[in-house]
Amino acid sequence: MQEVNFGIIGSGTVGGGVLKAIQRNGPLMSSRLGVRLTLLKVAVKNKAKTRPVPVPASLMCTRWEEVVRDPRIHVVIEAVGGTKTAKAIVMKSLASGKVVVTANKALISAHGEEIFEAAQRYGVNFYYEAAVGGGIPIIKVLREGLVGNRINRIYGIVNGTCNYILTRMKLEGLEFDEVLKDAQRLGYAEAEPSLDVDGDDAMHKTGILASLAHGFWVNPKQIHMEGIRAISRMDIQFAERLGYTIKLLGIVKKLEKTSGPGRRRKGFVPVQVSVFPTLVPNSHVLASVNHEFNAIFMRGDVVGDTLYYGRGAGQDATASAVLSDLADAALDLKTGNMNRIPPFVPHEGEGTVLDIDEVVSRYYVRLSVVDRPGTLAKIATILGRSKIGISSVIQPEGHEGESVPLILMIHDASHAAMNRALTEIGRLPVIKAAPTMIRVETFD
Numbered sequence: 001m002q003e004v005n006f007g008i009i010g011s012g013t014v015g016g017g018v019l020k021a022i023q024r025n026g027p028l029m030s031s032r033l034g035v036r037l038t039l040l041k042v043a044v045k046n047k048a049k050t051r052p053v054p055v056p057a058s059l060m061c062t063r064w065e066e067v068v069r070d071p072r073i074h075v076v077i078e079a080v081g082g083t084k085t086a087k088a089i090v091m092k093s094l095a096s097g098k099v100v101v102t103a104n105k106a107l108i109s110a111h112g113e114e115i116f117e118a119a120q121r122y123g124v125n126f127y128y129e130a131a132v133g134g135g136i137p138i139i140k141v142l143r144e145g146l147v148g149n150r151i152n153r154i155y156g157i158v159n160g161t162c163n164y165i166l167t168r169m170k171l172e173g174l175e176f177d178e179v180l181k182d183a184q185r186l187g188y189a190e191a192e193p194s195l196d197v198d199g200d201d202a203m204h205k206t207g208i209l210a211s212l213a214h215g216f217w218v219n220p221k222q223i224h225m226e227g228i229r230a231i232s233r234m235d236i237q238f239a240e241r242l243g244y245t246i247k248l249l250g251i252v253k254k255l256e257k258t259s260g261p262g263r264r265r266k267g268f269v270p271v272q273v274s275v276f277p278t279l280v281p282n283s284h285v286l287a288s289v290n291h292e293f294n295a296i297f298m299r300g301d302v303v304g305d306t307l308y309y310g311r312g313a314g315q316d317a318t319a320s321a322v323l324s325d326l327a328d329a330a331l332d333l334k335t336g337n338m339n340r341i342p343p344f345v346p347h348e349g350e351g352t353v354l355d356i357d358e359v360v361s362r363y364y365v366r367l368s369v370v371d372r373p374g375t376l377a378k379i380a381t382i383l384g385r386s387k388i389g390i391s392s393v394i395q396p397e398g399h400e401g402e403s404v405p406l407i408l409m410i411h412d413a414s415h416a417a418m419n420r421a422l423t424e425i426g427r428l429p430v431i432k433a434a435p436t437m438i439r440v441e442t443f444d
């Protein structure tokens with residue numbers, strides 16, 4: 001039987017999870033793959049620390065270089081997180097001819113192209129299944145399962161923290177800050193939650209999915225991102241009355257027709273790549289993805305609509321994805337073909353990320369207005385002048401006082417046009433607070 005030796009760098013949530021999973025299912029994996037998998041080293045920061053998953057003393061070392069430099073090790077699992085040391089580990093491992101496995105989406109988002117180029121140059125492979133969707137094998141779906149499709153749409157609930165918070169806000173009628181505090185207490189949100197709630201984590205993941213789906217590397221700076229801090233209980237409740245649920249969606253849409261760069265730059269396929277809170281119709285399956293679960297809805301031109309659901313975070317879900325990468329690495333070594341599933345393959349046509357100003361969407365708008373005759377006319381005049389159509393107007397009963405909520409549902413309009421119109425509306429004396437604007441997705 002072929003022997004494949006591997007090392008793990010880091011023994012926190014990811015490293016500990018991989019250790020636990022390999023202790024449990026290593027022999028099963030070996031027999032399924034026809035490869036004997038042996039863990040030779042685990043690099044830890046502090047040997048004396050007590051860990052929930054104890055690292056056998058015989059495997060422990062304290063310097064990551066000891067794993068990377070060990071000539072017996074074929075595969076390195078990078079589980080330190082962050083981008084600085086992680087990048088050094090990845091680059092040195094690839095340069096030493098080792099296959100690398102990581103769960104580190106921030107690293108791939110920031111340095112993906114450079115890492116892929118290095119993997120190719122050194123004739124090794126680089127795997128990152130756990131970087132998106134945790135235990136959902138979504139990278140494999142894009143690279144293998146749907147390889148015969150052009151991917152026209154991806155809608156992903158890819159951040160468990162945001163989904164957990166939005167779900168509880170809806171089910172329990174709570175405000176963002178209340179749920180965030182409780183989520184932190186229960187361990188569903190980090191003490192420093194901004195990477196999750198401001199959208200960065202979802203942006204990194206959405207960028208990776210977009211890049212794989214469309215074959216050009218999406219620069220994270222081109223991805224328009226909005227988090228969930230500004231979502232209020234009131235918006236969630238109004239959305240519910242209108243038949244919608246608010247979800248943070250990563251959206252990747254290939255556009256057939258556009259007045260934007262797709263037209264101006266011949267041969268370039270314009271793709272919307274964005275992350276923002278979205279009103280999802282309750283009849284759509286993504287509206288029922290609750291709590292910390294992730295789900296990715298993907299439309300291929302051959303297969304049609306598909307859905308992938310599961311735990312997007314946590315030790316065991318991540319470990320499951322890392323083991324799948326370890327299996328691929330083992331098969332590369334067994335077959336001697338390191339190019340079997342390259343980490344990233346540019347497609348035949350080039351793509352370009354559509355500027356957010358040109359992204360067209362429907363909108364839910366909540367205004368806080370003075371309740372007197374003529375208010376709606378003033379607002380409608382500005383929207384009309386901007387050629388923005390209103391599909392419905394609701395002034396919910398039961399609100400009294402200096403200002404009352406006014407909900408507008410808007411037909412398709414560009415981001416730029418909506419921004420301009422709302423800025424103008426916001427300046428009207430009858431408007432008492434900054435307007436709230438949330439996109440509505442129709443999944444067409």
Ligand code: HSE
Nearest residue numbers: 158159160161312313
């Ligand atoms: N913090 C992420 C989430 C998991 O809440 O989904 C790791 O990507």
